[in-house]
Amino acid sequence: MTSLTASRIDALSARHPGVIDRPLSARLIPLGAFVALLAYLATCFITFDLPGVMRGFRGDMVQLFFLDSFAHKIHVVRRLTDDRFTANLEGARFAQYDPLPDWVQQGPGPDRIELGAAGWVDVTADTVSYFEPGRDLPWVIHYAKGEVPTLRNVPAGEPVPDWIRASEIQVDMRPSAFARIWITKSKIEIHRYFIGWENFFFDFSSPLAGKSISEIVSLAASGERIDPARSNLSLIASEFWNNEDWQHGEVAYALLQTVIMAVVGTLLAGILALPLAFAAARNINASGLARFGLRRGFDFLRGIDTLIWSLIFIRAFGLGPLSGIFAIVFTDTGAFGKLFSEAIENADRKQVEGIQATGASPVQKYRFGVFPQILPLFISQVLYFLESNTRSATVIGxxxxxxxxxxxxxxxxxxxxxxxxxxxxxxxxxxxxxxxxFSGWLRRKLIDG
Amino acid sequence: MRAQTDLSAHPHLAEIGAAYDRLSGRRTLYTLLLILCAVLAIVGGLTVAEEANSGSFWGGLSSFLDYPRDLIEDTWAAGWGWFGLLATYFPYLLETINIAILSTIIGFVIGGSFSFLASRNLMDNRPVVFIMRRALDVCRAFPELVLALVLVLALGPTPVAAVIAVAFHTIGALGKLFSETNENADMKPVEGLASVGASWLQRMRFAVLPQVLPNYLSYGLLRLEINVRASAILGFVGAGGLGAELKKVVDWNYGADITAIIVLLVTAITLIDYLSAFARRALIGRTGVL
Structure with missing residues (x-):
């Protein structure tokens, strides 16, 4: 960079006085805006009680949500009245593994439950020993029916780690996010987490549960009929569609309802708003009173908002997508009416005059003089709203x-x-x-092509 | 009328005429198909919706005005006390507006910063542009409601949940609009600054920002309107503000309270609509862009 001499700088600032040496007031405006912004943020910090909110933050809830949303856990439980372990998916009675998974071994000798990377647990007649990886001695808990379980063999001077919680009623150990060992007066319960969505394709009670993809494919292609009444392919499809845990069929139907709310609501609003917008445009309707009424009508429809419209419609039409459709139609008729009537007022007079010069009737004048000018805006706005209404439809849903x-x-x-x-x-x-x-694609097709 | 009779006499003109007829015929066909699709979607959709609804359309039509009438009767019965209710709920309205303003500011600042990284003309690093764009898409597609519901669980019923939820969506929505604005910016000032050795940040600050800021503010104001509505709705799932109060009185069926809140909300939304339209006109009128 070449440097400027002092005299050249002076010459430059003399030539462009407003640019180099800006007046103090102009320089203060951004600073003032910034200070005002900071003051506002500080006010919000206090009024929303951010420190209080952060203190009430339920980290455990968030951890649970994240862990549980992509992992599933298997409960391995023994009641002390019984001497056998049972393994259930998420502790549900109807989802019991029989035989036990191979990481649970019942005798001979102590029962052993493998916890993957978190080590393993040995259970004898009166002790539960947890072998933590990287620690020579196990953590040993003595238990007996009706008695408080106690943690023994903690070497003198070694503090009990945070993840072991021993109380008057139970010992609860969480060595990692993926394992939990929990002993009370009446039961031993061990939870192990596995990554993945269990039973995503077929629920636990389905005859197809636990089969691999290749097994399913070969069953569908050939194989004996599992259910003699119908083919394997239709069985597979219906078991998947009617999966009780994941409810694919019901979820798909719910999604369809939401999409219908958005599509039908937006289309109906667009169709209703078009003639109203013509009637509310200054260059088409000469009556000021009618225009004023329509404009305030649009404001009213828009201002009430989808939220309140949906409350009113749910009272009238009951719970369901029909009420959602009407809520969207009412709000968006207001929004479209305002947008379209402004576009019509901005339409070029010359085209209308050109059409008029050929002796066209008033209807023809609007159809061929005004309509083609606002059609691209009409289409693009309807399609923009389609996308945002899909989100609104989930909300009012x-x-x-x-x-x-x-x-x-x-x-x-x-x-x-x-x-x-x-x-x-x-x-x-x-x-x-x-x-x-989809709406972007359609917009490009209809307007550009 | 002579022109039409002459058409057949000139083979060249006749060809043009036939091509015109063919094109306009195809255009009419497309238009009819499009209208048919729209009609089918509406009729089919309404049929499914009518089936899924717990009440029916025709049954509801006669009782459509019942609820508004009940509300107005309750309001009338409340007499002058109704105006006291307006004052009672006014602080909650302020809270809702605060949620909207704060989340718009957060979305504006973060979305604005991201938009520079998501603009092809300003960012040479293609993978960064691609990743930023997809990230903005996801922010935009995320319905506020979903985030608000999860946050209400983690944070308890507090307006902070609504602020985060609305701000998250705003980042995506504004980031996309801002990056489109950036891509339409005049590149000459950027080149000028680059030629005197300005860094990337300096080029953005002195060559791009002054061009795009009025448009940014205009889009921000438009977003503020939308966010006031969104924050009111999120109150319904427990995220504070006027929506939470509305949910309460709707559940209790306090007609006078319901109309007081509706009047407050509608007045505020309409007022903000007009103020922001006025401010946007002033902004754009001064700079002449957009």
Whole structure:
């Protein structure tokens, strides 16, 4: 870089006084805006009680959600009245593994439960020994029916680690996020987590549960009929579709309802708004009073918002997508009406005059003079709204209009099936992205091509 | 009318005429097909929706005005006390507006910074542009509701959940619009600054930002309107503000309270609509862009 001499700098600033030496007021505006912004952020920090919120943060809840959403756990349980272990998926009675998984060995000698990378557990008649990787001695807990389990053999001076919680009623050990050993007066319970969605294709009670993909393919292609009443292929399809854990069929139906709410709502709103917008445009409707009424009508429809419209429609039409459709139609008719009427007012007069010069009727004038000018805007706005309404439809679905929003709310409120929650979230995002791509593609096709 | 009779006399013109007829015929066919698709989608959709709905359309039509009438009767019965209710719920309205403003600011700043990395003309590193764009797509596609529901579980019922949820979506929405604005920016000032050895940050700050900032502000104001609505809705799932109060009184069926909240909300939304339209016109009028 060549450097400037002082005299050249002076000459430059004399030539462009407003640029080099900006007046103080102009320089203070950005600074003032920045200070005001900081002050606002500080106010929000206090009014929203951010420190209090962070103190109440449920980290365990988040950890549970993340772990449970991509992993499943198997409970290995022995009641002390019994001397046999049982293994159940997520502790559900109806999902019991028989025979036991190979990482649970019952006798001879101590029963051994392997915990993968977290070591293993040996269970004898009166002790539970947890062998932590990298530690020579096991953690030994003495137990007996009706007595408080106690942790023994902790060397003097060695503190008990945080992940072991011994209390008056139980010993609870969580050596890693993927394992838990829990002993009470009446039972020994060991949880082991596995990565992956269990039973995603077929539920536990299905005759096809636990089969590998190649087995399923060979069954579908040939093989004896599992159910003599129908072919294997239709059995596979129906077992998948009616999977009780994942409810693929119901989730797909809910997604369809949401998409229908968005598509039908947007299309109906666009069709309704078009004639209203013509009537509300200054260059078409001469009556100021009618225009004013229509404009305020649009404001009213838009201002009430989908939320409140859906409340009113749910009262009238009951819970379901029909109410959602009407909520979207009402709000968007207002939004479209405003947009289209402004576009019509901005339409070029020359084309209309040209059409008029050929002796066209008023209807022909609008059809061939105005309509082609606003058609691209009409199409592009309807398609933009289609994408944003897919998101709105999930939201008003959760308020009671049904569809995927309600399904999502169900899985979250039960706080049980986080993997189903994640599954529905991923599907919802996929559908929104698909609608976005589809509407973008259609817009390019219709407007450019 | 002479022109038409002359058409057949000139083979060249006749050819053009035939081509015109063919094209316009095809265009009519496409239009009809499109209309047919739209009609099918509407009729089919309404049929499915009618089936899935717990109440029916015709049954509901007669009772459509019942609920609004109940609300108005309750409001009338409340008399002058209704205006007291407006004052009661006003702080919650402020909270909802605060949620919207704060989340718009967060989305504006983060989305704005990301947009420079997602603009092809400003960022030479193609993989970074690709990754930033996909990240913005995911932020945009994420329904606020989903994030708010999960956050309400983790943070408890607090407006902070709504702020994070709305801000997350705003980052995606504004980031995309901003990067499109960046790509339309005039590159000459950038080249000028590059020629005197300015760093990437300096080029962005002094050559691009002054060009795009008015458009950014305009889009930000538009987003603020949308976010006020979004924050009101999120209150319904427990994320605070006016929506949470509305949910409460709707569950209790307090007609007068419901209308008070609706009036507050509608007035605020309409007011913000007009203010932001006014501010946007002022912004764009001064710079002449957009």
């Amino acid at each position: 959760a308020l009671g209009a049904g569809g995927i929003g309600l399904k999502l709310l169900e899985t979250i409120r039960t706080r049980q099936d986080w993997e189903n929650t994640l599954y529905i979230i991923l599907l919802t995002i996929a559908v929104v992205i698909l609608m976005d791509q």
